[in-house]
Amino acid sequence: MKDIVPDLRVEQIKRLASSGKRLDGRGLEQFRDIEIQKNVLGSAEGSARIKLGKTDIIVGIKVGMGQPYSNKPDHGMLATSVELKPIAHHSFDQNTTKPMSIEISRVVDRGIRESGMIDLKSLCLESGKKCWMVNLDIMVLDFDGNLIDASTIGSLIALSGTNVPASNFGMGKDFSLPIGDMPVSTTFVKIGEHILIDPTGVEEAVADARLTITTDASGNLRAMQKGLSGALYYEDVTKAIEHSIKTGKDIREIIQRRD
Amino acid sequence: MDNVQLIDDNGKRNDGRGPEDLRPIKIEAGVLNNADGSAYIEWGKNKIIVGVYGPREMHQKHLQKPDRAIVQVNYSMASFSVDERKRPGQGRRELEISKILSEALERSIISNKYPRTSIDVFIEVLEANAGTRCAGLTAASVAMADAGIPMTGLIASCASGKVDGQVVLDLDKLEDNTGDADLPVGYIPLTDEVVLLQMDGHLTPQEFDKAFGLAKNACVEIHQLQRDALTKKYSQDPDEDNGEDQAGEEVVSE
Numbered sequence: 001m002k003d004i005v006p007d008l009r010v011e012q013i014k015r016l017a018s019s020g021k022r023l024d025g026r027g028l029e030q031f032r033d034i035e036i037q038k039n040v041l042g043s044a045e046g047s048a049r050i051k052l053g054k055t056d057i058i059v060g061i062k063v064g065m066g067q068p069y070s071n072k073p074d075h076g077m078l079a080t081s082v083e084l085k086p087i088a089h090h091s092f093d094q095n096t097t098k099p100m101s102i103e104i105s106r107v108v109d110r111g112i113r114e115s116g117m118i119d120l121k122s123l124c125l126e127s128g129k130k131c132w133m134v135n136l137d138i139m140v141l142d143f144d145g146n147l148i149d150a151s152t153i154g155s156l157i158a159l160s161g162t163n164v165p166a167s168n169f170g171m172g173k174d175f176s177l178p179i180g181d182m183p184v185s186t187t188f189v190k191i192g193e194h195i196l197i198d199p200t201g202v203e204e205a206v207a208d209a210r211l212t213i214t215t216d217a218s219g220n221l222r223a224m225q226k227g228l229s230g231a232l233y234y235e236d237v238t239k240a241i242e243h244s245i246k247t248g249k250d251i252r253e254i255i256q257r258r259d
Numbered sequence: 260m261d262n263v264q265l266i267d268d269n270g271k272r273n274d275g276r277g278p279e280d281l282r283p284i285k286i287e288a289g290v291l292n293n294a295d296g297s298a299y300i301e302w303g304k305n306k307i308i309v310g311v312y313g314p315r316e317m318h319q320k321h322l323q324k325p326d327r328a329i330v331q332v333n334y335s336m337a338s339f340s341v342d343e344r345k346r347p348g349q350g351r352r353e354l355e356i357s358k359i360l361s362e363a364l365e366r367s368i369i370s371n372k373y374p375r376t377s378i379d380v381f382i383e384v385l386e387a388n389a390g391t392r393c394a395g396l397t398a399a400s401v402a403m404a405d406a407g408i409p410m411t412g413l414i415a416s417c418a419s420g421k422v423d424g425q426v427v428l429d430l431d432k433l434e435d436n437t438g439d440a441d442l443p444v445g446y447i448p449l450t451d452e453v454v455l456l457q458m459d460g461h462l463t464p465q466e467f468d469k470a471f472g473l474a475k476n477a478c479v480e481i482h483q484l485q486r487d488a489l490t491k492k493y494s495q496d497p498d499e500d501n502g503e504d505q506a507g508e509e510v511v512s513e
Binding site: 040041042044047054056060061062064081083085086087089090137139141142143144 | 315
């Protein structure tokens with residue numbers, strides 16, 4: 001079903017953007033408020049509930065035992081999945097959201113994996129035979145845009161509070177998941193000639209192009225993803241990188257402040 | 260595990276409750292923005308969120324009912340809701356529960372007001388500790404009322420059962436795993452109708468009478484909590500409730 005309302009809004013969004021404003025009153029480079037709840041579930045080894053504006057997600061981490069991937073016999077495993085369930089938006093159903101949920105989970109996974117935030121090598125118990133397996137599952141409860149950043153932030157918080165239940169497996173004492181430098185993603189959309197950070201659902205629906213940039217604490221790039229069928233210019237990308245490094249720093253502080 | 264003593268010599272259960280005590284229950288109505296109605300329930304260690312969409316167009320035309328709305332429940336357990344990670348996707352247990360909860364909820368609504376439509380109810384179990392179908396049904400009924408769907412009455416639901424040979428109310432996970440019987444009941448106090456009833460295990464007819472009576476009384480108590488949750492949401496000052504939203508709307512309408 002085609003949602004026509006966002007299309008009617010596009011001219012208004014562009015007009016507001018020309019004077020540096022947005023529908024919800026934010027500036028173009030302003031992230032929404034992030035509301036964080038840590039360890040919200042007793043059944044998970046790590047968990048977090050994140051509200052990014054009206055986007056509401058819950059992240060649960062289960063740690064179990066598995067066999068290392070054959071191409072990485074000395075590494076523990078990380079598996080990330082995102083579920084965009086119909087509870088989150090009237091237009092979501094399992095078939096149509098599958099490509100979207102796969103893209104989000106892969107971008108989130110890439111940022112975490114490529115930054116080396118989790119010391120996966122230390123999660124190998126026996127080369128090629130036995131390792132810890134970290135299942136990172138993200139469930140979207142309410143959708144209002146920018147699931148990639150909400151999911152990344154939620155994952156970082158849930159992972160940093162994760163307990164590996166070694167004693168349940170007769171593998172000695174429980175320990176905290178070894179966590180290092182945190183990768184933070186920031187997502188932008190291009191609408192007309194304007195670049196907006198942290199898009200809402202309406203802004204995403206009318207956007208020409210989307211760009212996610214994941215940076216580490218040193219201000220280096222760790223993952224990127226361009227989405228949607230519009231195009232970007234080199235200047236758009238460099239501008240986004242600059243904002244991403246700056247905003248990433250602020251978000252990293254918010255995440256670590258709650259530790 | 261069979262030798263675990265579930266009720267101690269003072270008649271206390273493993274979590275300190277007496278045989279006829281409910282676990283603590285907290286219900287909140289209207290917790291999601293996009294869903295037409297929603298509710299969150301914490302029941303002991305169970306945590307469940309429910310979203311309702313509809314009445315809305317029924318896309319599968321062959322399932323439309325020309326004279327009424329149908330209720331489609333999707334009961335689902337999150338992968339991280341249980342000790343050993345559950346694989347995503349609905350298994351046979353979830354499909355069965357979805358079916359019986361759909362049927363229970365359908366009875367509670369005035370369905371002929373919305374012919375050919377579907378009322379979609381999504382029950383997401385975030386943390387499970389026995390009794391999720393009852394807690395889910397209780398929350399779903401609140402979410403339906405929050406969606407403004409006309410109903411004959413709210414469904415309250417609770418299980419009773421038997422542990423250590425004794426009839427008790429509201430089994431937790433340990434009791435459910437090792438107990439002798441489980442009897443989930445869904446009940447509409449306003450109409451005195453039973454809309455969900457299952458049982459497994461072993462009960463004498465006398466024990467059934469006692470267990471059913473316990474569950475029914477508990478449903479009356481839970482019904483009050485449901486009403487309180489709805490009253491709380493709908494008696495709130497709208498300025499306090501949605502201050503931010505309204506500020507947002509003003510910008511939109513400029």
